[in-house]
Amino acid sequence: MNTHEILGQLIEGTILEGPHWTEPVKVLTAKGRGNRIEVQAVGLITKRLWNKLLRAEDFDGAITVTQAGELAALDGNPTHFRLAAEAHRIRLAYQYDPHFAVSVSQVDPLPHQMDAVYSHLLTQPRIRFLIADDPGAGKTIMAGLTIKEEKFRGLVERILIVTPANLTDQWRRELHDKFGETFTVINRVTVGSSYGRNVWDDNPQCVTSIDFVARQDDILNMLRDVHWDLVIVDEAHKMAAYRYGQKVNKTQRYEFGEFLRDRTDHMLFLTATPHKGDPDNFALLLQLLDQDLYVNGQILAEASAHDENRIMIRRLKEDMKKFDGSPCFPPRHVQTLSYKLSPDELRLYDAVTEYVQQNFQRAEAAENRNVGLALTVLQRRLASSVAAIRLSLERRRKRLRDLQKLGKLRQEYGELPEDMDDLTEAERWKFEDDIVERLSMAENMAELEAEIEELDRLVQLARHTERNVTETKFEELRSVISGHISGRDERLLIFTEHKDTLDFLVGRLTNLGFHCCTIHGGMSLEKRIDAEREFFERKPSVLVATEAAGEGINL
Numbered sequence: 001m002n003t004h005e006i007l008g009q010l011i012e013g014t015i016l017e018g019p020h021w022t023e024p025v026k027v028l029t030a031k032g033r034g035n036r037i038e039v040q041a042v043g044l045i046t047k048r049l050w051n052k053l054l055r056a057e058d059f060d061g062a063i064t065v066t067q068a069g070e071l072a073a074l075d076g077n078p079t080h081f082r083l084a085a086e087a088h089r090i091r092l093a094y095q096y097d098p099h100f101a102v103s104v105s106q107v108d109p110l111p112h113q114m115d116a117v118y119s120h121l122l123t124q125p126r127i128r129f130l131i132a133d134d135p136g137a138g139k140t141i142m143a144g145l146t147i148k149e150e151k152f153r154g155l156v157e158r159i160l161i162v163t164p165a166n167l168t169d170q171w172r173r174e175l176h177d178k179f180g181e182t183f184t185v186i187n188r189v190t191v192g193s194s195y196g197r198n199v200w201d202d203n204p205q206c207v208t209s210i211d212f213v214a215r216q217d218d219i220l221n222m223l224r225d226v227h228w229d230l231v232i233v234d235e236a237h238k239m240a241a242y243r244y245g246q247k248v249n250k251t252q253r254y255e256f257g258e259f260l261r262d263r264t265d266h267m268l269f270l271t272a273t274p275h276k277g278d279p280d281n282f283a284l285l286l287q288l289l290d291q292d293l294y295v296n297g298q299i300l301a302e303a304s305a306h307d308e309n310r311i312m313i314r315r316l317k318e319d320m321k322k323f324d325g326s327p328c329f330p331p332r333h334v335q336t337l338s339y340k341l342s343p344d345e346l347r348l349y350d351a352v353t354e355y356v357q358q359n360f361q362r363a364e365a366a367e368n369r370n371v372g373l374a375l376t377v378l379q380r381r382l383a384s385s386v387a388a389i390r391l392s393l394e395r396r397r398k399r400l401r402d403l404q405k406l407g408k409l410r411q412e413y414g415e416l417p418e419d420m421d422d423l424t425e426a427e428r429w430k431f432e433d434d435i436v437e438r439l440s441m442a443e444n445m446a447e448l449e450a451e452i453e454e455l456d457r458l459v460q461l462a463r464h465t466e467r468n469v470t471e472t473k474f475e476e477l478r479s480v481i482s483g484h485i486s487g488r489d490e491r492l493l494i495f496t497e498h499k500d501t502l503d504f505l506v507g508r509l510t511n512l513g514f515h516c517c518t519i520h521g522g523m524s525l526e527k528r529i530d531a532e533r534e535f536f537e538r539k540p541s542v543l544v545a546t547e548a549a550g551e552g553i554n555l
Contacts, residue, residue, distance in 0.1 A: 003032055003056050009065055016041060018063035020052050094152045101148035106178045109145065110328055112320045113138050117145045120313055127266035128289040130236065132274040132314040136329065139270040140171065143232050144179040146268065156229035156266065158204045159183075163234040165209035166424045169525050171234070172207050183207045191219065200226040210238060214256035228264040233257070236269035239288060243280040257288040274314070286311060339476045344465045345386070351461055352382045352389060355454060362441045374435040381436075384497060386471055387504035390462035392436060397455040399437040404448055409440065425521025425548040429499065474508060481514070481542070491535060494544045505544050514542050521548040 010016075010030035016039070017024045025041035032038075033053065041050045059065070094100045099118065102109055109117075112133070121127055127146070131139055143161075150156040161183065163171055168185050175181040184190065186208040190199055200206065200223055210233075213219050233239065239257040241250040250258075261267065267289055275282050286293065289311055320328040341349060356375045363371040378396075381388040403409065423431065442448035481492060496502050499520055506516045515538060517531045528548065535543040543549075 001056060001059060003035060003037060006030075006037060006056055006059050007032055009067070010037070010039065011067075015044070015066040016063055017066075018058070020054065020058070020063070021050055023048075025050050094149070100152055101145045101179075105144065105148060105180070107141050107144070109141055110138065110320065111323055112315050112328075113142050113145070116142050116313060117149070121146050121268070122149055127230070127268055128311055129267075130269040130271070130274060130286065130289060130312040132271055132312060134315065134317045134320075135272045136317065137272075137315065137320065139234070139272075140174050141178070143268060143270065144175055144181070147175070147181060147230070147232075148179055150230060150266070158228050159206070159230045159232070160200075160228045160260075160264070161207045161232045161234070162210050162213070162260070163207065164238070165211060165427070167234060168207050168209055173525070173529075181205065187212055191222075198222050198226070210235075210253055210256065214252045220256070220259070223259070223263070226263065228260075230266040230268070231260050231264040232268045232270065233260075234270045236288075237271040237273050237285065239285065240281060241284040242278070243284065248284065254284070254288070261288050261291070274312070337476055337480065339472050342469050342472055344469045345472060348386065348389075348458075348461050348465045349382060351458055352393075353379065355458060356382075359441050359451075366441070368441065370435060371439045371441050374432075374439045377432045377436050381498055381500070385473065385501040385504050386462060386466045386469075388498045388500040390459065390466055391500045393455055393459045393462055395433070396437045397452060397459060400440060400448060400452050400455065403438070403440075404445065404452065407445065409442055409444070409448060425546060429521055474505070477505075478508075478512065481509070492542045493535075493549075494542060495549070496544065496546060499546065502544050502546060509542055509544070516542045516544055519543065519545040519549045521546060523548065 007030055010027050012027060012029070014027040015024055016027060021041070021043070023043045023045045025043050028040045028042060030037060030039050035056070037054050037056070039050075039052050039054055041052075042048070043050060054063075090104075093103075097103060099114070101117075102114075116131055116133075121129055121142075127150075131142060133139060147156070147159060161171055168187075172183050172185055175183055183205045184199075184203040184207070186199055186203070186206050194202065213223065236257075239251070239253045241248055241254040243249075269285075269289060274285065293311065317329050318327075322328055356379050360372055360375045363369075363375065378389075378392060381392045440448060440451055442451050477494075494505065496505065499522065502518060502520055506518055509516050517534045519528050519531050523531070531543070535541050
């Protein structure tokens with residue numbers, strides 16, 4: 001086309017698209033300037049005024065001309081258009097939906113959870129806050145909603161979650177299943193598989209154990225130059241410090257809290273037990289959130305008395321309600337069942353207790369905490385079941401015989417864990433088995449021989465009791481189970497501390513015709529999830545579980 005023909009098309013209102021503009025434009029005027037055309041137009045999106053001097057050949061395919069009132073071709077991919085529109089809607093949704101994270105998550109939050117997130121956390125330009133609700137309040141849900149809202153608003157990208165070791169998998173799973181957020185668990189295996197790289201830099205969303213970082217200088221050093229947008233600390237009360245006069249005694253965990261405080265913009269603490277009866281301890285905890293707000297326990301107490309603690313909320317179970325006003329937690333009916341040991345069971349109990357007490361007294365006199373702890377574990381297994389104490393005695397006897405053959409004595413274990421509750425169940429079992437089976441107060445080989453002979457007697461007594469007596473404790477349990485499940489469409493959850501007792505219960509209950517599934521510390525997270533699903537999908541069913549039922553799953 002020549003210049004005259006093009007000018008005939010470029011009437012006011014004509015829409016032009018092409019490489020000369022970053023958006024579609026509407027023609028205001030078009031004039032010939034020699035062999036060129038001067039076009040003044042306004043952008044349809046930005047309303048920007050464009051003034052371009054174009055050649056006639058520019059209109060030979062490079063520029064699309066749509067006459068005013070003429071419909072554009074509707075031959076695009078409708079699926080792509082719908083997806084683009086939906087993506088744009090989601091990107092802007094937080095601007096008109098104040099609870100957008102709820103809409104895109106697999107949760108139905110309760111009023112107290114909505115209040116914490118939308119009335120306390122998100123109203124702060126810089127989150128520095130402690131949620132100290134009672135257990136079961138759903139602190140993971142509150143944290144997840146906060147993460148989603150902050151990410152949608154473009155305020156956070158790099159997130160670190162710090163928990164006790166036994167909760168890392170549970171956090172990872174819940175954030176993925178309920179909020180679609182993928183977090184990487186950082187542990188020794190993760191670090192070892194990333195040789196030459198900084199795993200904290202490589203992974204923008206991390207979950208790690210407090211002790212994995214706080215007690216290992218090499219891991220801590222990797223974090224020194226890493227900045228986080230949001231840090232969430234579960235069981236934050238474990239970051240403890242204590243004031244003695246003018247001196248403050250800081251634990252490694254507390255020092256790690258100070259380390260994190262200086263390397264993040266937002267910081268959220270979660271705990272169900274914030275106060276240990278020590279106002280200064282509590283004030284020091286809050287100083288990890290705001291270094292200058294509460295310099296001592298007295299100032300904190302005065303602020304709390306006047307309901308002026310602006311960086312913390314605490315709600316009790318009794319105060320938590322659903323949207324219809326009904327209690328969030330159904331009433332709990334506790335019934336303690338007593339039973340009387342049979343003569344054979346009592347004889348075994350007394351014999352093992354005497355063995356434990358005699359050796360425990362020697363351990364106390366020698367200030368040997370290792371052996372004392374081992375004997376305490378042995379006593380707990382005695383109270384658990386005959387099977388548990390019999391197997392423990394047999395394993396202890398075998399290990400002491402092995403030491404006897406080697407001509408060795410072992411009274412010390414080494415450094416004890418600072419907090420047994422922070423170990424995973426598998427780690428705790430390994431530690432307890434090691435001290436129960438190996439440590440002895442014997443000071444020479446003659447004393448070791450005497451202890452092995454005593455263990456021979458106790459093992460024989462335990463075997464006799466297990467073989468000839470129906471365990472009274474189990475009979476009482478069987479009666480209770482029959483009353484709750486027989487003929488009724490219900491499930492029953494039985495907790496026990498020890499794996500040997502779990503195996504005993506499953507064997508006995510299966511023989512009685514009950515369908516049993518188990519969860520314990522020796523199972524992978526995937527197998528625990530499968531057991532959880534089986535328990536909820538099949539009725540009637542009995543789940544026999546150890547404390548591992550709280551690691552990675554949330555019954």
